[in-house]
Amino acid sequence: MTKYHDIAIALAGVCQSASLVPQLANTGNCDRELYYLGMRSVFNTSPSSTLNVFGERKDIQSGLKLLVSVLGSEQKENADVLRYTFGTLGITHKLRNQPETLNDIGMRIQRVASMHPEMSLEEVATHSDELSYSLAGIYSDIISPVAAKIKVMGKIEYLQNTLVQAKVRTALFACVRAAILWYQVGGTRWQFIFSRKKIVQAAQELLTEY
Structure with missing residues (x-):
C-alpha cells in the first residue's frame, strides 16, 4: 500500500465515527457495529498497521465510501460529517x-482497558454503556479543554440524555483517535487542497480491492 492508502484509511476512520454524531444527536441511536468499531479503535494503541487500528478492510468500508463522498461532489449532503471531521482534526x-x-x-485509556483484558468487539458490545461513560469522561476532562468545543446540533430531547451525551463524546473521541493516526501516517490539512484526488483515488482502490 502507498502513503495515500494509509492516509485514506485513517481519514475514513475519522469520517466513519463522525457520521455517528448526527445520528445520535437527532435520533438517540446510531449504527451499533460502527460505534463498537470506533470505541474499540480508541483502545488499540499499539496497532500492527494503519488498517489494524480499525480491524479488517470490511470494518472501514462505510468510512471509505463516506470519504469519497465528502471529498467529492456530495459535500452538502454530508455537511455535518464534514464539520465534525474537520473539528476533530483541529482538536x-x-x-x-x-x-x-x-x-x-x-x-x-490504559486504566479503563485494564478492567477489560480482551477488548474484542463482543467485549465492547457487552460493556458498551460502561465504556461509553468512561471514554466520555476522558474526553470531557482532557480533550475538550484543549480547544474550542465542537458544537453538536440535534434534537434537545436527545442532547439532554446523559447516555446519548456520553456516546456523542465517545464517537468524537474515536474521531480524534483516527485523526492522530492520520497525522502519524503523514496526513496534513494542505492535502485537502492539493492532494484531494490522490486521497479519493486511494479510497476507491481500497473499496475496489475489497
Whole structure:
C-alpha cells in the first residue's frame, strides 16, 4: 500500500465515527457495529498497521465510501460529517503539540482497558454503556479543554440524555483517535487542497480491492 492508502484509511476512520454524531444527536441511536468499531479503535494503541487500528478492510468500508463522498461532489449532503471531521482534526492538531496531555490520555485509556483484558468487539458490545461513560469522561476532562468545543446540533430531547451525551463524546473521541493516526501516517490539512484526488483515488482502490 502507498502513503495515500494509509492516509485514506485513517481519514475514513475519522469520517466513519463522525457520521455517528448526527445520528445520535437527532435520533438517540446510531449504527451499533460502527460505534463498537470506533470505541474499540480508541483502545488499540499499539496497532500492527494503519488498517489494524480499525480491524479488517470490511470494518472501514462505510468510512471509505463516506470519504469519497465528502471529498467529492456530495459535500452538502454530508455537511455535518464534514464539520465534525474537520473539528476533530483541529482538536487533534493542538493535542499533538501537548505531549503531557497525550500521555494523560494514554494513562486513562490504559486504566479503563485494564478492567477489560480482551477488548474484542463482543467485549465492547457487552460493556458498551460502561465504556461509553468512561471514554466520555476522558474526553470531557482532557480533550475538550484543549480547544474550542465542537458544537453538536440535534434534537434537545436527545442532547439532554446523559447516555446519548456520553456516546456523542465517545464517537468524537474515536474521531480524534483516527485523526492522530492520520497525522502519524503523514496526513496534513494542505492535502485537502492539493492532494484531494490522490486521497479519493486511494479510497476507491481500497473499496475496489475489497
